[in-house]
Amino acid sequence: MPNSKSKAQASSWTIEDAERTYGVSSWGGGYFTIGDNGNVKVLPDHNKPNVKIDFEAIIAEIRQEKIQFPVVIRFHDVLRSQVITLNETFNEVIAEAKYKGQYNGVYPIKVNQMREVVEEIVDAGAPYDFGLEAGSKPELLAVLAYNTNENSLTILNGYKDEEFIRLALMGRKLGRKVVVVIEKFSELVMLIRVSKELGIEPIVGLRSKMQSKGQGRWQGSSGERAKFGLTIAEVIKAAQLLEAEGLKHTLKLLHFHIGSQLPDIRAIKDAVNESARIYAELHKLGFNMEYVDVGGGLGIDYDGSQSTNDSSRNYSLREYVADVVYGLREMCDLENVPHPNIVTESGRAITAHHSCVVTEVVGEIKPEGADIDTSATENEHILLKNMREIHNHLSDSTNLQEAFNDASQWKEQASQAFKLRVISLVEMGKIETLYWQIMRFVQAAYKDADFIPEDLQGLDYSLSSQYLCNFSIFQSAVDSWAIGQLLPVTPLVGLNKKPVKNCSLVDITCDSDGKIDQFVVDHAVSDIIPLPAFSENEKCYLGMFLTGAYQDVMGDMHNLFGRLNEVHIFSHDDDPEDFYIEEVIKGTTVEQVLSIMQYHPSAMAIDVKRSIDKEVAAGKIPPREGVKWTDFYEDCLAGYTYLRTAD
Numbered sequence: 254m255p256n257s258k259s260k261a262q263a264s265s266w267t268i269e270d271a272e273r274t275y276g277v278s279s280w281g282g283g284y285f286t287i288g289d290n291g292n293v294k295v296l297p298d299h300n301k302p303n304v305k306i307d308f309e310a311i312i313a314e315i316r317q318e319k320i321q322f323p324v325v326i327r328f329h330d331v332l333r334s335q336v337i338t339l340n341e342t343f344n345e346v347i348a349e350a351k352y353k354g355q356y357n358g359v360y361p362i363k364v365n366q367m368r369e370v371v372e373e374i375v376d377a378g379a380p381y382d383f384g385l386e387a388g389s390k391p392e393l394l395a396v397l398a399y400n401t402n403e404n405s406l407t408i409l410n411g412y413k414d415e416e417f418i419r420l421a422l423m424g425r426k427l428g429r430k431v432v433v434v435i436e437k438f439s440e441l442v443m444l445i446r447v448s449k450e451l452g453i454e455p456i457v458g459l460r461s462k463m464q465s466k467g468q469g470r471w472q473g474s475s476g477e478r479a480k481f482g483l484t485i486a487e488v489i490k491a492a493q494l495l496e497a498e499g500l501k502h503t504l505k506l507l508h509f510h511i512g513s514q515l516p517d518i519r520a521i522k523d524a525v526n527e528s529a530r531i532y533a534e535l536h537k538l539g540f541n542m543e544y545v546d547v548g549g550g551l552g553i554d555y556d557g558s559q560s561t562n563d564s565s566r567n568y569s570l571r572e573y574v575a576d577v578v579y580g581l582r583e584m585c586d587l588e589n590v591p592h593p594n595i596v597t598e599s600g601r602a603i604t605a606h607h608s609c610v611v612t613e614v615v616g617e618i619k620p621e622g623a624d625i626d627t628s629a630t631e632n633e634h635i636l637l638k639n640m641r642e643i644h645n646h647l648s649d650s651t652n653l654q655e656a657f658n659d660a661s662q663w664k665e666q667a668s669q670a671f672k673l674r675v676i677s678l679v680e681m682g683k684i685e686t687l688y689w690q691i692m693r694f695v696q697a698a699y700k701d702a703d704f705i706p707e708d709l710q711g712l713d714y715s716l717s718s719q720y721l722c723n724f725s726i727f728q729s730a731v732d733s734w735a736i737g738q739l740l741p742v743t744p745l746v747g748l749n750k751k752p753v754k755n756c757s758l759v760d761i762t763c764d765s766d767g768k769i770d771q772f773v774v775d776h777a778v779s780d781i782i783p784l785p786a787f788s789e790n791e792k793c794y795l796g797m798f799l800t801g802a803y804q805d806v807m808g809d810m811h812n813l814f815g816r817l818n819e820v821h822i823f824s825h826d827d828d829p830e831d832f833y834i835e836e837v838i839k840g841t842t843v844e845q846v847l848s849i850m851q852y853h854p855s856a857m858a859i860d861v862k863r864s865i866d867k868e869v870a871a872g873k874i875p876p877r878e879g880v881k882w883t884d885f886y887e888d889c890l891a892g893y894t895y896l897r898t899a900d
């Protein structure tokens with residue numbers, strides 16, 4: 254009774270199975286979990302374990318508000334919680350280590366410059382005097398307006414022109430602790446000149462090119478070929494120049510940044526050690542520096558493996574903090590110099606968890622497309638007969654490898670024969686249908702086998718469906734395309750039911766790169782992910798998580814798909830669903846994306862109306878219908894760039 258067996262299997266699927274399959278707790282950082290009802294839940298605040306927000310309730314409210322998918326959901330509490338956790342961890346470790354300096358962290362806004370994000374971080378960080386970092390003139394303009402706390406640092410990295418430096422000195426005039434970090438020697442010459450001209454003393458930082466190499470994707474950020482920073486010789490020259498100009502006391506900070514998403518803690522320890530030596534030596538030369546800035550690089554465990562994979566990290570936040578604090582303490586004590594204040598520029602670690610993209614599956618692309626009637630007709634080609642022969646004799650005793658080999662070969666030959674006009678279109682269609690049926694049989698026969706021959710191992714992938722999802726990878730998950738970054742994907746509701754389909758995902762751009770076929774499933778990287786069956790009637794919402802760092806702001810308008818509708822969520826203990834939507838930010842309209850590309854949408858609407866009027870005047874379109882077409886064109890211009898799906 255095969256039926257009762259499959260029923261038993263279905264009912265034996267548990268939340269633990271779902272957890273193992275999708276790894277939600279492994280990458281969720283304590284913020285995401287699968288609830289007993291099978292829905293993904295958000296635990297926005299580690300200090301309030303009873304506050305749990307159910308994605309089903311969020312989706313229901315988004316639909317009720319008639320906000321179109323795909324949407325970005327921002328959990329402001331998660332952002333706040335990350336800021337607090339980072340600061341508290343540093344403060345705890347500093348106290349425990351009896352470290353004499355303080356922690357003065359900054360948030361590098363390039364990781365997510367959204368005003369709401371920056372404001373939330375500044376607000377949550379206020380009790381800790383948490384500051385901001387800018388790496389360009391536009392970012393500096395934003396930071397000058399938003400980091401108004403006189404006790405927090407404003408750190409300026411990146412290449413600078415004279416305007417940049419004037420703005421920095423203007424910040425000094427406003428009483429802010431603006432540190433100009435010298436990336437290139439000539440910047441220091443300019444800084445000294447402008448500062449003397451304006452009569453405003455700078456706070457100077459030096460970025461040192463480290464010998465210690467970060468690992469992972471950004472290892473080019475250190476070493477001799479690094480794009481930024483001063484060599485040891487330049488550090489010495491810079492210090493000497495400051496001294497000669499009577500500005501010795503303005504050199505306050507030593508900076509390094511050996512790359513983002515550092516997978517291996519050893520690289521961090523190494524770099525901290527190296528920077529502590531430089532700091533100590535400069536101190537001994539009479540430069541009383543106050544800060545060592547260890548840059549960014551604090552990683553995120555995107556794949557939940559706690560490993561040195563590029564998408565993971567082999568350390569915890571606490572371990573990272575301890576290595577920085579104890580590393581600096583040890584070297585400074587050996588060198589007999591004061592413990593510096595510690596600056597970090599963690600961006601990814603603060604922002605990654607706070608946002609996710611929710612998209613709907615809008616279609617299924619099966620490898621075989623459709624089945625057609627394969628019954629035999631007279632005089633059909635021998636290749637078709639051969640294929641049917643294999644198909645009709647499939648049984649428990651079939652030699653599966655042989656069936657696979659033969660069918661693959663017949664199909665290849667058939668495709669040649671078709672091009673040579675030897676077999677007809679209908680014959681080719683039948684051959685394809687039979688071929689896929691044979692492959693499905695072979696796959697099913699190997700389903701629970703311990704050993705699968707090498708040739709057949711790709712069958713699960715080649716027979717898997719592609720789920721078409723209403724989003725653009727280039728807008729919403731650009732690193733997944735650009736650098737093969739893994740981002741966790743999971744269904745948001747119904748995880749208490751056994752997923753029945755293995756699929757990869759494709760987006761709605763006209764670009765074959767617009768796909769995701771790298772997932773973490775059962776703790777391993779897989780090209781397919783098990784998902785619920787696709788049905789036209791029941792919506793399947795997928796969440797793409799950890800998109801708050803870089804992805805939110807680096808996306809582009811490939812195919813003119815614009816920014817997403819955004820829903821900002823705050824937790825609220827007294828609310829029956831534990832949350833409320835605080836703000837909705839409309840995504841880009843078609844008009845807006847066209848305008849960016851230099852079109853004039855209102856003129857276009859007039860042109861199209863004119864064409865319609867002409868057809869109406871010629872009697873080819875009835876006037877009422879003409880008005881409808883005109884309105885329709887205008888509505889679409891004002892509308893969302895993504896697919897409109899039925900409610």
Ligand SMILES: *Cc1c(COP(=O)(O)O)cnc(C)c1O
Nearest residue numbers: 510513514549550598599600601
């Ligand atoms: C990008 C960058 C950061 C942020 O790094 P994360 O790994 O995201 O924390 C910090 N500092 C500098 C100089 C950067 O360029």
